Amino acid sequence: MANDVVVVLDCGATNVRAIAVDANGRIVAKSVLSNATQPAQENPTWHVWALDEIMGKLGRCCREIREALNGADARVVGLTVTSFGVDGTLLDAEGNLLYPVISWKCPRTASVMADIRKYIDPDRLQRVSGVGHFTFNTIYKLIWLKENRPELVARATTWLFISSLINFRLTGVRSTDRTMAGTSQLLDLNSGTFSEEILACVGIEPTLFPSMEAPGTVLGTLQSEAAGLLGLPAGLPVTSSGHDTQFALFGSGAGMNQPVLSSGTWEILMVRSAHVDTAALTGFPGSTCELDATPGYFNPGLQWLASGVLEWLRETCWKDTDSATVYTRMMEEAEKVPRGCNGVRMIPDLLIGELGSGAGALSGLSIATSRGHLYRAALEALAEKLAGQLRELEEIGRFEASELIIVGGGSKNHLWNQIKADAIQRPVRAVAENETTVLGAALYAFFGLGRFSSPDAARASVHHDYALFEPGSADLQPIPSQGN
Known part of the structure; x- marks a missing residue:
């Protein structure tokens, strides 16, 4: 085999x-x-x-x-x-x-x-x-x-x-x-x-x-x-x-009531849940609920523009920086800025239409404000957005999260991961494997071919590697972590 x-x-x-x-x-x-x-x-x-x-x-x-x-x-x-x-x-x-x-x-x-x-x-x-x-x-x-x-x-x-x-x-x-x-x-x-x-x-x-x-x-x-x-x-x-979303959830290693954030241009926060309050969904813009890959379970979720905001800043403030080093430069400059960004704040609502009002704004600017301040302010604002969305998802799915799993391109930003852990006051696990969708689909296929007694048994054969970010950590570097 x-x-x-x-x-x-x-x-x-x-x-x-x-x-x-x-x-x-x-x-x-x-x-x-x-x-x-x-x-x-x-x-x-x-x-x-x-x-x-x-x-x-x-x-x-x-x-x-x-x-x-x-x-x-x-x-x-x-x-x-x-x-x-x-x-x-x-x-x-x-x-x-x-x-x-x-x-x-x-x-x-x-x-x-x-x-x-x-x-x-x-x-x-x-x-x-x-x-x-x-x-x-x-x-x-x-x-x-x-x-x-x-x-x-x-x-x-x-x-x-x-x-x-x-x-x-x-x-x-x-x-x-x-x-x-x-x-x-x-x-x-x-x-x-x-x-x-x-x-x-x-x-x-x-x-x-x-x-x-x-x-x-x-x-x-x-x-x-x-x-x-x-x-x-x-x-x-x-x-x-x-x-693909359902198999990314499964392939990430997430169990029931363990929320997963797919972090990219958009952030999609979903959870595998046995319960969903469909009446509550209508009160939350950007909310949705889909069927989990396992019959009888659901994937309630919320989505919002995330890395798209950061890309806007990159194009605006780091346009002439070499593409091979720009993201490292952005993080290095933001890491020099203290938490709270010396009072610089961002409202990251840059969308116009059904999921946004186009009411984005920056405040607290001074002659000492650097582009690193702006980038960190965006990271902190988006992390606060995540914290609010997680509270809403817990209400919709009727669960209480003990930690958050992150997959996707945004999961490679160690500074943002730490800021997120601080914002939600829960550990954040960034999945090392990029191909969580493909992994989840393959595991279901092996189950269907009779190699395993259940999808969960198939997943138990996989070793998942994570980088762990604890809330309140003074060291912004990830703590290596392994587990299934």
Whole structure:
């Protein structure tokens, strides 16, 4: 079993990857290609995904890891697919795409969300589905198609999310990844099934959605045409995964009621919970709740702009600094500034629209203020934002956090991690492994292939490394920590 690997096909918004992972969570081989949307034919400002192009890139990535797999004497025993949420499209009876995959980046659905009240009360929509009001939600794409291309909806026999579209190309089987469905704003969150109420309100037939499959389910086997594209043997089992966020949570090592912060341009704070107060969600801007990878559990969460604020400062104050050293320079200058930034304060609300008012501000400036003050003030303001969001998440999920796990690019900023630990007055664990999404998907795949008795048993075979940041530490360097 030591040389057996699962290949995870990871379709991200920025990159597509093929990554081989063994049963102990070690990455054996990896290949990456950039991914990008295409302009829609009708309007160049609209964004769509070209599925054929994505499949071609996944095939190239998969073929490129063959040499590394051969060198490691690794045997591929299965495939699984993970991707970003909400996006998908309609298929006809023969399996042809009736319309390109509308991207979550596409602005065409903003007006649909603005007018959703003509179909259903927006608060009711979130109370039933759990999912927050984001213009990219699947429900708004389907309504746009109904309103603008009703003849295609009439011809359609199936809606497939993008992970399921890839699975369909691999196996010929139509299915619905459970965690992808959880991002759609079309489910009844508590039952875990498509909501009859919501579908009736927007005029969508429930038969449009194939059977919902839990992560780890064997969907089918790799068909000969897809095998040729990937350079892998036909007949390999293909297991269900789905939405990348859920597998990042699982792959981070987080247990139940242990919140995880995915820190990047946006920060997404989520938790694996047995309880969620869906009525409370409507009172918190940016709140959402999705289905956990494990049936019966939920992932309530909140999101806000984070590193995007820091990038704005980098562009404004360190524009001429070499890109290879700029982040180190920024941290070094901020570390020279005492806590409290000599009275310099920042309101980091730089967004305009549904998740912000564009009311960002700096105060307490003087002739002695340096750009290091500004950067540290942003770190402290964002950490205070995190502390408030964590309190709200505890209320929504009805739990009390003992510590916080951080994954993503922001987790590499040791100064920010320490400031966060001080702000929330709890230990912060920064995960050393960058590929938590891929790891989580691979572990579910090994479970589905019968290598482990449960996903948790699969995860127990993995050693997780962390850097630990204790609140109130005078030393801002991370304390090495190891654990499962």
